[in-house]
Amino acid sequence: xxxxxxxxxxxxxxxxxAFGILLLQSWIADGIKGDQLFPWLPGGALGAGDARFACWxxxxxxxxxxLAAWLYGRRRTxxxxxxxxxxxxxxxxxxxxxxxxxSRTAWHWQPERLTRAxxxxxxxxxxxxxxxxxxxxxxxxxxxxxxxxxAIDVHRAGLQxxxxxxxxGRDGSAASFPDCREMITHYFPQLDAARVELREASFEALDxxxxxxxxxxxxxxxxxxxxxxxxxxxTKVLSVAAAMVTLEHPEIEFQYVETAGEKRVRTFNVIAxxxxxxxx
Numbered sequence: 650x651x652x653x654x655x656x657x658x659x660x661x662x663x664x665x666x667a668f669g670i671l672l673l674q675s676w677i678a679d680g681i682k683g684d685q686l687f688p689w690l691p692g693g694a695l696g697a698g699d700a701r702f703a704c705w706x707x708x709x710x711x712x713x714x715x716l717a718a719w720l721y722g723r724r725r726t727x728x729x730x731x732x733x734x735x736x737x738x739x740x741x742x743x744x745x746x747x748x749x750x751x752s753r754t755a756w757h758w759q760p761e762r763l764t765r766a767x768x769x770x771x772x773x774x775x776x777x778x779x780x781x782x783x784x785x786x787x788x789x790x791x792x793x794x795x796x797x798x799x800a801i802d803v804h805r806a807g808l809q810x811x812x813x814x815x816x817x818g819r820d821g822s823a824a825s826f827p828d829c830r831e832m833i834t835h836y837f838p839q840l841d842a843a844r845v846e847l848r849e850a851s852f853e854a855l856d857x858x859x860x861x862x863x864x865x866x867x868x869x870x871x872x873x874x875x876x877x878x879x880x881x882x883x884t885k886v887l888s889v890a891a892a893m894v895t896l897e898h899p900e901i902e903f904q905y906v907e908t909a910g911e912k913r914v915r916t917f918n919v920i921a922x923x924x925x926x927x928x929x
Contacts (some may be wrong), residue, residue, distance in 0.1 A: 659723070666720045673713040680706050739913035741904065743807035745875035748865055749800055750852070750883030751815040751822045751829060754793040758832045763792055776802060776836040784912070793882070794829060796906045798836060800879045803914045805837060807875075810844050812865060814858075814883070817849040822882075852883045858890035866898060877916075878903040892917075 680686055685694035686705065695702050756763045756770075763770040763783070770786060772779045776798065783795040801811065811833060815823030826847045833845050850861045862878065869876055878895070880888040880903055891903040895918050904916045 663720065663723060666716050666723075670713055670716045670720065673709045673716070677706060677709050677713065680709075739911070741803040741914050741916055743804045744877040745807050745809040745872060746812070746865075746869050747801060747804055747808060747810070747877050747879060748812045748814065748862070749797055749879040750881070750887055751813040751826065751847075752793045752797070752882035753820075753822045753825060756792045756794075758792075758794065758828060760835055779836065788909075794832065796881045796908065796912070797829070797879075798832075799906045799912055800881055800904065800914060801833065801837060804877065805839075808837065808840065810846070811840065812846050812848055814848050814850055814861065814887075816852045821849070823847060823849050852887050855886050855890055858887055859893060862890060862894040863897075866894065866901065873898060874900045876901050879906070880904070881906040881908075 676686060680697075680702070683697050685696050686702070688694040695705060756765045760772070760774065762772055763786075768790075770782065772782050780795060780798060780802070783792045783798075786792055801808065813826060813829060815821060815826055817823055830842060830845045830847075834840055834842055848861055848865070850857045852858070866873060866876060878891045878901065880891045895901050895903055899918065902916050902918045904914050906912060906914050
């Protein structure tokens with residue numbers, strides 16, 4: 650209630666400032682044209698020949714600039730949304746439903762190794778050790794699904810359903826879904842194959858991605874707060890779609906896995922309201 654009241658006050662003040670600037674500019678324009686100003690003043694209207702005329706024109710110009718600077722300083726209150734970070738990097742509350750973008754990878758995953766062409770990289774059987782082994786590949790030879798596993802791992806305690814969003818077509822990432830599902834169920838045995846699903850959408854089609862996310866949210870209507878959308882894979886368009894969906898549903902967050910350093914998971918949300926409500 651207090652946030653809504655503050656937003657209403659901000660809007661009213663912005664309207665008054667804009668009105669004041671427009672009014673002053675109209676009077677200045679009248680003065681430049683040679684029209685008489687302020688016929689309602691006690692001393693009568695001001696004309697171009699009046700000694701006070703130049704002073705009034707200068708005062709109005711300065712006041713107009715001052716109001717414009719004030720309004721510019723308040724520009725963040727014009728925004729209908731604010732971005733808010735939820736929690737601290739690396740500290741994520743487990744969610745039941747995780748929606749992730751499925752990327753293509755040049756590596757072929759097997760429980761004991763990664764292979765591609767003539768290269769091979771051994772993998773330990775447990776997820777934490779396997780992630781360290783994947784991280785050791787370095788930037789040039791990185792395994793794209795490492796980030797996907799990190800995105801899932803932070804939700805291990807409460808995870809009940811995974812939805813992978815893959816791009817369609819012969820060269821799309823959806824083709825690699827069976828291998829990715831096998832990897833996920835290997836490292837997260839509490840999830841059987843039926844709990845890991847595939848949905849297809851073009852990563853460059855905003856409307857298509859929005860429609861897909863909205864269908865998923867509708868399916869999980871009783872537990873929308875338990876949905877997390879991961880935007881690490883995919884494209885910038887996919888990230889925009891995820892942010893727009895969280896605007897429509899403020900109770901839903903989205904997350905991103907860092908691609909360097911500690912590779913922590915960061916969670917964000919987009920909420921309706923002025924940017925003054927930002928948090929960290």
